[in-house]
Amino acid sequence: MKMRRSWILKNSIALVGLVVSLCCLFVILISVLRLPEVSRRKGLMGPYRSFKSRKVSKDEAIGKLGEMMIEMLPEDLAFTVFVPSEKAFEQVLRLRANDSLVAEKKNDTYAVVSRILGFSAVPRVLSSTTVPSDKEVSYDSLSGFPLFISKDADGRLVVNRIRSQRMDLMRGEIVVHIMNGVIMDADFEQSVYNEED
16 A cells, blocks of 8 residues: 555555656747747738738827727727717717716716727728728627718718718727717617607
């Protein structure tokens, strides 16, 4: 019996040593065999990066609530966000940057804006040049809400029957389109209008 315990003990120690050695070897291999860096030069990212990008200054059409919305996303990942205009935030959601961002209302405003972000952000680059003129395309938003995107006769993007005001604004890897309305599902829309009554 004593001999059997020492055999199990010796083999257990050997097994632990083998597992630790394999883990160390795996870590060394991963650190040595890193993936190559991808160039961001024009033309090397495929057809999805063919549009001209420009930086958006803080004073352009995005507005404070739109800025809040965009800041919720990581800047280094590709997203497309259909941001409501300042007028749409005010008319549809009754949010005004001046009084909705004060300390006592900021948490409620953040909750509403983050919910709207879930309905109106797509985890891919969708510039006005990548949307075909002759047909409607469909993508799921971050929350799984379907977005039906097309172009009108003027070349403006139309998302779920809401027309764009400004298109193809860039914020890092994020494409921003300013919309003349708010993209949301029927349940959230109903809750917005119920609060008004």
